[in-house]
Amino acid sequence: xxxxxxxxxxxxxxxxxxxxxxxxYLATRSGAAPLKLFLPAPELxxxxxxxxxxxxxxxxxxxxxxxxIAQAYVIAVxxxxxxGFVIARSRTLxxxxxxxxxxxxxxxxxxxxxxxxxxxxxxPDSKVAYGATYAFFPIALNTIAAxxxxxxxxxxxxxxxxASTWQQFRYVYMPGALPVTLTGLRIGFFICxxxxxxxxxxxxxxxxxxxxxxxxxxxxxAKLYAWISFVxxxxxxxxxxxxxVETRSERE
Amino acid sequence: xxxxxxxxxxxxxxxxxxxxxIRKGEFVCLLGPSGCGKSTLLNxxxxxxxxxxxTVTVNGAPVTSPRPNEIAYVFQxxxxxxxxxxxxxxxxxxxxxxxxxANWRDRAMQSLTAVGMExxxxxxxxQLSVGMKQRINLARGICVGSEVLLLDEPFAALDEQTRMVxxxxxxxxxxxxxxxxxxxxxxxxxxxxxxxxxxxxxxRPGKMKASIAVPEPHPRSxxxxxxxxxxxxxxxxxxxxxxxxxxxxxxxxxxxDAQA
Numbered sequence: 001x002x003x004x005x006x007x008x009x010x011x012x013x014x015x016x017x018x019x020x021x022x023x024x025y026l027a028t029r030s031g032a033a034p035l036k037l038f039l040p041a042p043e044l045x046x047x048x049x050x051x052x053x054x055x056x057x058x059x060x061x062x063x064x065x066x067x068x069i070a071q072a073y074v075i076a077v078x079x080x081x082x083x084g085f086v087i088a089r090s091r092t093l094x095x096x097x098x099x100x101x102x103x104x105x106x107x108x109x110x111x112x113x114x115x116x117x118x119x120x121x122x123x124p125d126s127k128v129a130y131g132a133t134y135a136f137f138p139i140a141l142n143t144i145a146a147x148x149x150x151x152x153x154x155x156x157x158x159x160x161x162x163a164s165t166w167q168q169f170r171y172v173y174m175p176g177a178l179p180v181t182l183t184g185l186r187i188g189f190f191i192c193x194x195x196x197x198x199x200x201x202x203x204x205x206x207x208x209x210x211x212x213x214x215x216x217x218x219x220x221x222a223k224l225y226a227w228i229s230f231v232x233x234x235x236x237x238x239x240x241x242x243x244x245v246e247t248r249s250e251r252e
Numbered sequence: 253x254x255x256x257x258x259x260x261x262x263x264x265x266x267x268x269x270x271x272x273x274i275r276k277g278e279f280v281c282l283l284g285p286s287g288c289g290k291s292t293l294l295n296x297x298x299x300x301x302x303x304x305x306x307t308v309t310v311n312g313a314p315v316t317s318p319r320p321n322e323i324a325y326v327f328q329x330x331x332x333x334x335x336x337x338x339x340x341x342x343x344x345x346x347x348x349x350x351x352x353x354a355n356w357r358d359r360a361m362q363s364l365t366a367v368g369m370e371x372x373x374x375x376x377x378x379q380l381s382v383g384m385k386q387r388i389n390l391a392r393g394i395c396v397g398s399e400v401l402l403l404d405e406p407f408a409a410l411d412e413q414t415r416m417v418x419x420x421x422x423x424x425x426x427x428x429x430x431x432x433x434x435x436x437x438x439x440x441x442x443x444x445x446x447x448x449x450x451x452x453x454x455x456r457p458g459k460m461k462a463s464i465a466v467p468e469p470h471p472r473s474x475x476x477x478x479x480x481x482x483x484x485x486x487x488x489x490x491x492x493x494x495x496x497x498x499x500x501x502x503x504x505x506x507x508x509d510a511q512a
Binding site: 153154156157158159160161162163164167171172175176178 | 298300318319320321323324325327329331333335336344345347348349350396
């Protein structure tokens with residue numbers, strides 16, 4: 001793409017954003033009473049953002065949420081890849097477990113969230129367990145698909161060349177399965193973020209999700225918008241992180 | 253060679269009473285109708301399949317599993333691993349065989365140069381055409397320096413023109429190296445052009461029907477295809493094959509009607 005085209009695209013993107021902010025500002029100026037309640041003026045939200053940053057509330061909430069996401073994701077990745085790989089080793093196991101896993105993934109696990117709270121308590125543990133469980137399914141399913149769809153031809157070829165089991169794994173199975181496994185890791189990552197934040201808004205004692213829900217319950221709309229903008233920033237940054245990791249592993 | 257089916261009626265006798273002696277340095281073509289067991293025979297020779305009865309020996313030792321250092325295999329489709337570059341593919345072919353030399357790069361480049369593909373060493377297979385890939389695939393099979401080379405319809409996926417050029421290259425390439433080669437093909441012209449000896453096989457179960465010698469020294473030039481001796485052998489092969497092809501087609505009809 002030419003640099004000039006890129007500039008045009010960026011300008012339009014920022015233009016849309018600016019237009020939305022402008023519309024927001026104008027709407028709050030119109031002075032309709034319910035609008036004032038539900039849509040606080042941008043400068044009020046901005047002030048609230050400053051308060052939350054300076055008082056440290058943002059950082060302590062962010063710490064809880066990010067730690068939960070990280071823990072949940074690590075559990076989901078390790079369990080998902082291990083289980084997926086073991087199942088993919090045998091055709092029988094794939095026939096046995098693949099439909100079960102994809103069936104369970106189709107069930108909205110949100111309905112089971114109260115159970116997670118009962119089992120793991122109202123603290124961060126229930127959010128970690130819930131996020132890990134939800135993210136486990138796409139990771140395991142994609143790992144199964146990735147490893148069981150490595151072309152038979154390459155396996156035969158490597159066998160005819162005398163590759164050992166380990167060499168076959170390292171040079172044929174792994175690189176062959178990598179792209180689809182990565183897709184699973186990406187889907188799992190976003191499901192993990194959404195589950196932890198969603199869980200926090202439903203039942204929690206701390207975290208960004210909890211703070212957002214609390215602001216809504218108390219009708220502190222300026223604060224609510226401040227928390228939402230934190231969530232947006234956090235998501236954008238996590239997305240950039242995932243993208244950076246992905247491009248790096250694809251290059252290798 | 254018998255393949256078990258899900259029930260006894262589906263059991264298939266693929267090869268029956270095949271006995272073949274191949275001299276060191278000989279180029280043998282297996283020619284026969286589809287489904288006659290040519291590839292099965294090749295797989296048994298290469299140790300990729302275990303026969304239900306009989307023995308295969310290479311240099312006096314029985315073959316029961318792949319013997320990558322003595323026998324190299326070139327498949328119908330390119331088996332260059334798509335996630336590695338051409339050069340890395342050569343390195344792996346050597347590494348899998350336990351050949352870890354400091355000069356592997358020179359060795360790979362030499363083979364690539366021999367097939368005119370040296371400028372594509374750092375390309376990925378998906379960046380190359382089917383013909384280029386198969387050319388490199390062939391070079392990789394030759395590069396590992398095995399005595400025996402098994403080729404399972406290596407040119408089947410290529411167009412007629414590329415096929416002819418590659419066949420000619422193969423003839424030149426191999427004349428210098430004295431490898432023992434077994435080559436499976438459907439093409440009469442390809443068989444006559446390349447082989448020292450052509451084994452004509454019957455319809456399933458595959459038996460050996462005839463063994464035809466092609467007394468023409470390697471390397472062979474395309475002019476050979478215009479000679480009377482080439483045409484005579486080709487005609488003879490066609491005569492031998494015609495009945496077998498008919499029989500195969502008839503058997504397919506019977507099978508189809510039985511299913512309907």
